Amino acid sequence: MKVNQAEIVISAVSKAQYPGDQFPEIALAGRSNVGKSSFINRMIQRKNLARTSSKPGKTQTLNFYMINESFFFVDVPGYGYAKVSKKEREAWGRMVEEYFKTRDTLKATVLLIDFRHPPTEDDLIMYDFLKHFELPVVVIATKLDKINKTKRQKHLKVIEEALEIEPEDVIIPFSAETGEGKEQAWNKLKEFL
Numbered sequence: 001m002k003v004n005q006a007e008i009v010i011s012a013v014s015k016a017q018y019p020g021d022q023f024p025e026i027a028l029a030g031r032s033n034v035g036k037s038s039f040i041n042r043m044i045q046r047k048n049l050a051r052t053s054s055k056p057g058k059t060q061t062l063n064f065y066m067i068n069e070s071f072f073f074v075d076v077p078g079y080g081y082a083k084v085s086k087k088e089r090e091a092w093g094r095m096v097e098e099y100f101k102t103r104d105t106l107k108a109t110v111l112l113i114d115f116r117h118p119p120t121e122d123d124l125i126m127y128d129f130l131k132h133f134e135l136p137v138v139v140i141a142t143k144l145d146k147i148n149k150t151k152r153q154k155h156l157k158v159i160e161e162a163l164e165i166e167p168e169d170v171i172i173p174f175s176a177e178t179g180e181g182k183e184q185a186w187n188k189l190k191e192f193l
């Protein structure tokens with residue numbers, strides 16, 4: 001996929017602010033610091049369109065990015081950051097649930113998890129939540145470059161088993177550093193667009 005155009009259209013907190021419904025959409029979810037911004041930036045070949053930040057848990061809006069005038073990437077704020085208050089977690093939950101429950105143009109969700117470790121409890125909950133809405137999930141396992149080639153198969157298996165991944169879903173190991181997995185990720189996402 002050659003990305004010629006990518007721009008943020010709106011940061012929304014509720015349905016009334018979502019853009020119109022004439023384009024298909026892919027959501028991106030993952031725990032804070034998993035590498036979601038780095039994934040978006042690598043996929044669209046921009047250094048810094050999606051903010052990579054060392055302060056996890058900061059963005060609490062749904063960020064809609066228009067890509068090639070033909071579809072949206074929707075950056076869902078990260079979860080699992082310990083320093084977030086109960087009130088903030090609840091607000092996050094309401095916003096995210098409203099989005100996944102009602103957004104008809106949503107075709108698939110990219111769930112980012114860290115390739116280095118087994119999925120967290122929050123990752124498992126998020127995967128089940130997405131499957132509850134019968135959404136196709138593309139699992140992107142980030143920071144692949146940090147794991148030795150000889151150990152990669154084992155890590156993949158641990159993630160597959162922990163998620164109890166459904167047959168229709170895939171796990172794509174990915175590195176924002178080296179670009180590994182980028183073509184595979186685009187090929188998969190194109191199926192939904």
Ligand code: GDP
Pocket residue numbers: 030031032033034035036037038039051052053054056078142143144145146174175176177178
């Ligand atoms: P976000 O909070 O999910 O948006 O995470 P970021 O994209 O801001 O990444 C969090 C940290 O992980 C940053 O220091 C990134 O440089 C680093 N990071 C993200 N992806 C990769 C990757 O594929 N490989 C390596 N080595 N580091 C990564």
